[in-house]
Amino acid sequence: MDNRPIGFLDSGVGGLTVVRELMRQLPHEEIVYIGDSARTPYGPRPAEQIRQYTWELVRFLLTKNVKMIVFACNTATAVAWEEVKEKLDIPVLGVILPGSSAAIKSTVKGKIGVIGTAMTVQSDIYKQKIHLLAPQMEVTSLACPKFVSIVESNEISSSVAKKIVYDSLAPLVGRVDTLVLGCTHYPLLRPLIQNAMGEKVKLIDSGAECVRDISVLLNYFQINRRRELTDQKGSHRFYTTAGITGFKTIADNWLDQKISVEHVTL
């Protein structure tokens, strides 16, 4: 047993989609979350800069005495996950392998689409991971660079958002039976994405898939948090590098509960 919290990092609010799923599946675990909204989006930045920012987030989480770190960010996973996993002596999880496995399991015709930030798509990491497991899959990747900003500015219900999602996804419509949401911000746009792609396309939420892995690794390394008799809520802590108001509005809404957020300078 290990009652320390699980640390989550993201370039902004996107990782909250992983947190929401964690709260559903493992409600007794305690969470420390750091979102780098001051420097979001990570997607268009050079790899070396993303690597450096990611290490800053990792080091911040380590000061919070976490027992595991979850890269709740595809871009950071693509750039720095293997390196960080290698260096730390606590488990470090990314979202790309779980998303890849789930897509392979889901696809019927072997035609998988992947959408993500410019860096995630440019790194070609989903295609590589999917092809390592299943070389016969046809993988089409598409960068959707505008999506993160829509989410971070809480514009997901606007008509502009709808148009951007429809226009961006047009090249994939009719070409895939499974679509990986290869950025943890994207599940916040899920209804728009599902509509644009058509009801038959299976959407894979890389973050939600990752929670299954968290659960299994907590078991394997025997570091589950002890559930209390009264099912009391853990005291989750959320940090953002930007102003707290924007973060809190999105988080309260998405997590369906009032959370407390602190500003932090890295």
Place this chain on the structure above:
Amino acid sequence: MDNRPIGFLDSGVGGLTVVRELMRQLPHEEIVYIGDSARTPYGPRPAEQIRQYTWELVRFLLTKNVKMIVFACNTATAVAWEEVKEKLDIPVLGVILPGSSAAIKSTVKGKIGVIGTAMTVQSDIYKQKIHLLAPQMEVTSLACPKFVSIVESNEISSSVAKKIVYDSLAPLVGRVDTLVLGCTHYPLLRPLIQNAMGEKVKLIDSGAECVRDISVLLNYFQINRRRELTDQKGSHRFYTTAGITGFKTIADNWLDQKISVEHVTL
């Protein structure tokens, strides 16, 4: 990637229930299976003997160059899993933690039943693991010492089997909403067990739950087998310490395919 096979051990044919689920979820992985039917059942034996037998099975699998070992046997998991996991430098999985987690997730009223061999029940390991995670659960354990022999002798369709299952489970009927099949032989008796307990009781197949863990750990340690272009079947190998006919009859039927079995002396 790691194209070596996954090793499974069991006191007999029970672990085939885990293998069947693995073939469904991860059809590209290759399997080496050793069933100690000559010395089955393990349940009534002293712990030290079970420990020694389990190590013999582990050492046999290591000669087959496996990348991971699955204790597809609750009794062996209860007695020797932690020790073997500690000693080997490949991942070693048991079936008890996955079964415990699944039961906690499944139960509505917090009343969990566990059935297993005499040793598994005597070790009290399910109750301990469940209580570590969720102290408020009410766990009732019951040894069903006759079930393994029914399965090993392929008598699962006989009227004697039905009577044994009904009589054995009577103390649990109406007292639990979730029942852990804490022995990998028991899913072969699933229809009888479900009937005896009533349709509303959720049965947890500890072996099937374990396959989820196998999948996640293959990803985490990056030791998946590369899927081939032609989806070709791996060349699975099954070994038994008893005669091959009995093992093969049960395996062909349960796995719904003709398998080849070799006799081996440990």
